[in-house]
Amino acid sequence: MVEWFSDALEPLEKKTEVRTYRVALSCPECGEGEMVFTGMTWPTVNPGYHHKCTKCEYICAIRGRQYPQTRTEPK
Numbered sequence: 001m002v003e004w005f006s007d008a009l010e011p012l013e014k015k016t017e018v019r020t021y022r023v024a025l026s027c028p029e030c031g032e033g034e035m036v037f038t039g040m041t042w043p044t045v046n047p048g049y050h051h052k053c054t055k056c057e058y059i060c061a062i063r064g065r066q067y068p069q070t071r072t073e074p075k
C-alpha cells in the first residue's frame with residue numbers, strides 16, 4: 001500500500017539557494033551564432049533534437065540535449 005501526501009508538506013521541504021545559468025551552444029560551423037532548438041525531434045530511443053544556428057542557419061541534430069538550457073548549481 002502506497003501512502004499519499006497532498007498538503008502540509010512544508011516541514012519536510014528543504015530549500016537551497018542556487019545560482020541559475022543560461023547555457024548556450026556555439027555553432028560548430030561558423031562559431032559565431034548560437035544553436036537553438038527548432039522544435040523538431042527525431043524520435044529515436046535517445047532522441048535527436050534539431051538545432052539551427054542563429055547566424056548561418058546551419059542545422060544539426062543533438063542527441064539527448066536541447067539548447068539553450070537552464071542549469072542550476074549550488075551557491
Ligand SMILES: [Zn+2]
Binds near residue numbers: 028033053054056
Ligand atoms: Zn553558424
